[in-house]
Amino acid sequence: MRRAARTTSVALALATAFGITACGSSGGAGVAADEKQTLTVWAMGTEGEKLGDVAGEYEKAHKNITVKVTPIGWDVAHQKLVSAAAAGKLPDVMQIGTGYMGEFSALGALEPVDTGTFDKKDFFPASWSEYDGEAYGVPWYVETRALFYRTDLAKKAGIKKAPGTWKELRAAAKAYQDKAGTRWGIYNQPGGLDTVQTWWPYFYSAGGSVVKDGKTALDSPAAVKALDMYGSFVKDGLSRKASPPGYDVVKDFGNGKVPMFLGGPWQTNLIAEDQPGLKGKWAVAPVPKEKSSTAQIGGSSLAISKESEHKAAAKKFIKYLTDAKGQADWFERTKDLPANTAAWESGPLSTEENWKVFRKQLETAHQDPVQPKWTEITSKVDAAIESVTQGKATPEEAAEKMQDQASGLVE
Structure with missing residues (x-):
């Protein structure tokens, strides 16, 4: 979906x-x-x-x-x-x-x-x-999600290969800004409906699991680490703090403001159709890993x-x-x-x-739990992620809150 x-x-x-x-x-x-x-x-x-x-x-x-x-x-x-x-x-x-x-x-x-x-x-x-x-x-x-990145701007930034780890992802985002002159280093959705879709690859790659041994596990060390990493891009000015209504990352990918984003397969066609000038100037790479390269x-x-x-x-x-x-x-x-x-x-x-x-x-994709109240659970996670990107909560506080709110919804 x-x-x-x-x-x-x-x-x-x-x-x-x-x-x-x-x-x-x-x-x-x-x-x-x-x-x-x-x-x-x-x-x-x-x-x-x-x-x-x-x-x-x-x-x-x-x-x-x-x-x-x-x-x-x-x-x-x-x-x-x-x-x-x-x-x-x-x-x-x-x-x-x-x-x-x-x-x-x-x-x-x-x-x-x-x-x-x-x-x-x-x-x-x-x-x-x-x-x-x-x-x-x-x-x-x-x-599923994979990393879309501008190969032409990577050359200007001195990036020789697609980032394969979280550390390399941060370094690449910074290099795109400093050396290739991009407005942002990456786009991570900062808040709103389905923010979780961009955050899941961080969470699952950190070894996270929504439910573990039949219990909610959204306050795990993996969740805190994923929230911290995600929020750090906004805190350090590498990703937008707010997105305007109807924001189109493909457009900013085309004009060079956003050189990297985690996206789905349908966006390969949108790039080809809406940004024909990008032909030969971009590629897709696996999700950068912490413990593993894993998306939902x-x-x-x-x-x-x-x-x-x-x-x-x-x-x-x-x-x-x-x-x-x-x-x-x-x-x-x-x-x-x-x-x-x-x-x-x-x-x-x-x-x-x-x-x-x-x-x-x-x-290697991770299946979200098959839960009757899944959309309610993810809305709580959306809010927790946004509280971190907007500086209203620490990763630890946000993880604790989404754990408390989601626990009563998991069967």
């Missing part, structure tokens, strides 16, 4: 109000896969816009199936899914962002994944989410409604979208990175250096 607008989790409250429970009734045997029928599918953002074309191709090969795709904006996706789940009117197949998986798995609104059809070994380990030992979605596409994994899975009468056909359609061939085709259409590792064995994913970096990062 990309940088989608989030809302406070209300699904569990609505579930109680409407009588949804974790052991909701199944839709029964339903319609056989080879019978004439219509599959309803909800997909979000760019994926919702593109999936209709793939559905059309699928229908040509499966004359008995009509696939009705409804595109939904990420800004309303959460509320629409919550309302549909509460009313028992979810579509047959739906796209579920990684941040929503715990919430909707706990509702009992999703059909468990048929592990006889879908083998978790076919996917990047961190992309396969389970709640209480059961998977409720098949990984569709994945994303994101993306989306495809799930089947528990109440669907078309589960057999839905399962076949999801198989089509998530096998190696379907995933390679989806990458060509959208540049979404395949969750199925076999799709990486040929074509540009296997040869182009930037994609190879992302694959390496995905192989």
